[in-house]
Amino acid sequence: MKILVCITNVPDTTAKISFTDNDTRFNKNGVQYIIGPYDDYALARGVELREASGGSLTVLNVGESDSEPQIRKALAIGADEAIRVNAEPTDSYFVASQIAHIASQNKYDLILMGRESLDFNSGVVHGLVGEMLGIPSYSPVMQLDVTEGKAEFAREIDGGKEHLVASLPLVLGCQEPIAEWKIPNMRGIMTARTKPLTVVEPVDVDTMVTLEKYIQPAPKGACKMIPADEAEQLITLLKTEAKVL
Amino acid sequence: MSVLIFVELDQGSIKKTSQEAIYYGGKVAESLNTGATVLAIGNADEINLQVAGHFGAQKVLHVTESKLSHENSLAYADTLVQAVQQEGSTVIVMAKSGLGDAVAARAAAKLKASVVSGVTSLPDLSNGFKVERSIYTGKAFAIVDIKSDIKILAIKKNALEVVETDQIALVESFAPTLRDSDFAATVTNTEKASSELSLNEADIIVSGGRGMKGPENWDPLLELAHALGAATGCSKPVSDLDWRPHHEHIGQTGIKVAPNLYIACGISGAIQHLAGVNGSKCIVVINKDPEAPFFKAADYGIVGDVFDILPRLTQAVEASK
Numbered sequence: 001m002k003i004l005v006c007i008t009n010v011p012d013t014t015a016k017i018s019f020t021d022n023d024t025r026f027n028k029n030g031v032q033y034i035i036g037p038y039d040d041y042a043l044a045r046g047v048e049l050r051e052a053s054g055g056s057l058t059v060l061n062v063g064e065s066d067s068e069p070q071i072r073k074a075l076a077i078g079a080d081e082a083i084r085v086n087a088e089p090t091d092s093y094f095v096a097s098q099i100a101h102i103a104s105q106n107k108y109d110l111i112l113m114g115r116e117s118l119d120f121n122s123g124v125v126h127g128l129v130g131e132m133l134g135i136p137s138y139s140p141v142m143q144l145d146v147t148e149g150k151a152e153f154a155r156e157i158d159g160g161k162e163h164l165v166a167s168l169p170l171v172l173g174c175q176e177p178i179a180e181w182k183i184p185n186m187r188g189i190m191t192a193r194t195k196p197l198t199v200v201e202p203v204d205v206d207t208m209v210t211l212e213k214y215i216q217p218a219p220k221g222a223c224k225m226i227p228a229d230e231a232e233q234l235i236t237l238l239k240t241e242a243k244v245l
Numbered sequence: 246m247s248v249l250i251f252v253e254l255d256q257g258s259i260k261k262t263s264q265e266a267i268y269y270g271g272k273v274a275e276s277l278n279t280g281a282t283v284l285a286i287g288n289a290d291e292i293n294l295q296v297a298g299h300f301g302a303q304k305v306l307h308v309t310e311s312k313l314s315h316e317n318s319l320a321y322a323d324t325l326v327q328a329v330q331q332e333g334s335t336v337i338v339m340a341k342s343g344l345g346d347a348v349a350a351r352a353a354a355k356l357k358a359s360v361v362s363g364v365t366s367l368p369d370l371s372n373g374f375k376v377e378r379s380i381y382t383g384k385a386f387a388i389v390d391i392k393s394d395i396k397i398l399a400i401k402k403n404a405l406e407v408v409e410t411d412q413i414a415l416v417e418s419f420a421p422t423l424r425d426s427d428f429a430a431t432v433t434n435t436e437k438a439s440s441e442l443s444l445n446e447a448d449i450i451v452s453g454g455r456g457m458k459g460p461e462n463w464d465p466l467l468e469l470a471h472a473l474g475a476a477t478g479c480s481k482p483v484s485d486l487d488w489r490p491h492h493e494h495i496g497q498t499g500i501k502v503a504p505n506l507y508i509a510c511g512i513s514g515a516i517q518h519l520a521g522v523n524g525s526k527c528i529v530v531i532n533k534d535p536e537a538p539f540f541k542a543a544d545y546g547i548v549g550d551v552f553d554i555l556p557r558l559t560q561a562v563e564a565s566k
Contacts, residue, residue: 013497013517017384037498092350093359093393116346118497120380122362122399123343127318127350136319136429139347142491152433156343156492157316158445160437166430176498177491208359208393212375215386217523223530223540228549232561234529237545239565244449244506244527245473 001055001146001168002106005046006099006113006125007074008036008089009067013118019214026214035070038114042172044179045144046112047078053146056080058106062089062098068197075192076184082195087202090209092120096128097205103133108169110151115140115173126173136166139173247280248273249334250302251325253344257289261446262340262400264300268407269400270338271301272367277336282306283414284328286313286321291416298414300407306331306419312428316344320427322351327421329356329395341399342445349397358395365404382497382520402445402503403526444495447476449506450525452495454480454518456511456532456551460488465555466510472562478502480512496521510551514539531555 011017012032020027035043043059050057059079061067064086071082085098103111111133116123123139130137142161143154149168154161156175184192226233238245250270252263259267267283274281283297286308294305306328313320325348329337337352339345341363353360365386366377373390379401380387444450451470457463470477477493484494495502497517503524510531512518519542522528530543531551540546547554 011381013520017381019385091359092362093353096350096354118382120362121382121501122360123346124350124353124360124362127322127347128354128360131322131351131354134426136426137347137351138318138430140343157435157437158343158443159441159492160435161492162316162432162436163434164430164432206357206393208391209361210390210392212388212390214380215377215388217383217385220542221544223543223546225540225546225548228547228554231547231549231554231557234545234547235558235561235565238506238527238529242506242527242544245562 001049001053001110002108003046003050003055003057004060004103004106004108004111005039005043005057005074005079006060006111007039007043007070008114008117008119009033009061009063009070010036010118013037018216023214024211033066033070035073036114036118038116038175040181041176041178042112042114042174043074043077043079044182045174047182048179049110049146050078058083058108060099060102061085062087062095062202064088071197072192073184075195075197076188077182078188080195082197084197084199085202086199090207092122092124092128093208094205096125096132098202099125099129100132101203102200103129110146110168111171112174115175123173126171130171133171135169135171137171137173138164140175141172142175142178144172144174144178246333246335247282248277248336248338249329249332250281250283251337251339251345251348252283252285252297253340253342254285254287254289255446258293259285259296260340262342262402265402265405265407266338266340266400267297267300267302269367269405273336273338274301276368276370280304282332284308284325284419286324288314294416295413298412299409302414305414305416307416308419308421310420310423312423315432317427318344318347319351320423321348322355323424323427324421325352326355328419335395337395337397339399341401345399349399353397356395357393358397359391359393360397360399361389361391362399363401364398365401367405379524382501383523384520401524403505403524442476444476444478444493444500444502447504449473449475450478450495450502450504451475451508451510452478452480452512453483453489453510454512455482457483457488462552463489465552465559469508469555469559469562472559480518509539510555512539513537514542
């Protein structure tokens with residue numbers, strides 16, 4: 001089975017968000033970057049499936065050279081090879097077009113990625129890629145098994161989950177608890193250095209959306225503290241003052 | 246040409262988040278001097294669909310094809326594209342949700358349209374088509390200018406204050422041509438607690454963290470939620486420990502919520518949890534630790550023992566009914 005896992009390179013979940021250049025650029029200063037947490041789940045399950053059934057696992061990132069530490073980490077976790085499309089990921093359509101272009105050349109059986117990126121949270125890249133390739137896409141997938149070209153998977157729905165069966169190829173957007181995140185071991189880190197990381201230039205895609213400006217949320221006002229022995233007051237305040245009851 | 250709004254139904258009625266999408270679409274239609282048409286897929290009485298008029302739609306295209314009685318994002322996207330072509334729409338609106346994302350994505354690729362997700366403002370049409378959207382899980386916003394001819398907007402819950410009228414919409418049936426390839430996956434089983442309020446739809450959420458001390462202690466929280474007509478959620482450690490099901494996990498890597506009222510019980514407020522709730526209009530924090538970081542993000546706070554305070558709040562809610 002040929003598996004493609006697409007990863008994003010995003011600020012750590014604890015990162016404070018700020019902007020520079022008159023609020024037109026993200027301030028990377030002091031920010032730790034990570035593989036998108038949802039992508040980490042996709043990668044972990046991809047590695048398990050490849051270990052169980054053989055084949056190959058390619059990791060793909062659309063990003064500039066500062067993504068490479070995260071790509072090497074994915075190789076250390078168990079990907080066999082990596083492709084980086086050398087471009088700033090500007091919007092979902094651009095990223096999906098790059099992934100679909102690579103995928104159309106290599107005929108993967110399974111394309112996995114996180115349900116959404118942690119920066120722009122759109123949650124649409126898997127669907128775009130699926131449609132661009134003319135194959136089904138499902139998300140958010142929280143269980144996945146593959147046997148003899150058939151995927152049995154479960155996706156989260158409002159208040160529960162739905163179990164499905166479909167033939168490969170498929171594009172799936174993943175989330176927990178599809179697998180436990182994997183931490184690279186020393187052998188993985190050493191071998192990752194020798195695994196192939198191919199850098200390719202992007203294909204041309206029309207600009208769909210341009211960014212004008214970032215905005216920081218307004219600072220929160222002070223919290224009104226209610227003494228514990230007068231806790232019942234809260235309900236009155238929520239009705240009369242906050243008007244949310 | 247009309248603005249087309251894709252809505253989701255819950256037991257035959259238009260979901261609240263979709264009502265907000267209709268209102269948004271109606272406002273955009275007014276700005277563009279055109280009409281607003283709703284696409285509704287699934288079983289619903291005509292009277293429940295005419296309600297779309299209250300929120301600003303003139304017409305509802307209703308699809309009752311039995312093959313679509315089960316949510317199917319691939320076939321829904323195909324249906325949406327056919328409705329877009331019939332209406333000549335260049336602006337498509339829907340609520341930001343799991344289904345909305347999936348339908349928006351497949352439709353966007355078919356239409357070569359852009360998708361802007363988590364939209365929090367009406368468009369500024371004075372110079373381009375600019376909207377504000379939520380990014381970094383609510384930790385920031387971005388103003389973006391949409392350049393593509395066809396634009397798909399997924400609206401964040403509670404982005405606009407909806408004003409209802411007594412107008413009703415005309416309901417027409419719509420019969421899409423369906424493709425076999427959209428039915429490639431077979432649903433084998435559905436596990437759904439039908440009585441549960443959806444976190445995405447709920448106006449009030451009561452949520453618990455490790456301060457609840459164990460799954461056996463959830464009753465006081467559930468009783469307050471029941472009294473308030475609220476949905477229940479939890480922090481990531483709680484779902485990781487299997488105290489509560491995963492679909493209740495609220496946070497940066499769980500469900501992002503934007504209710505009118507969010508009551509956090511025994512949750513300290515890690516930055517990842519805050520990112521999932523910062524769209525809430527009003528946040529209440531109950532925690533015995535006065536240094537819990539969540540108090541900094543709260544509108545109201547009580548320092549105290551949740552097991553003492555929750556039953557008293559439930560009593561106060563019942564007494565005020």
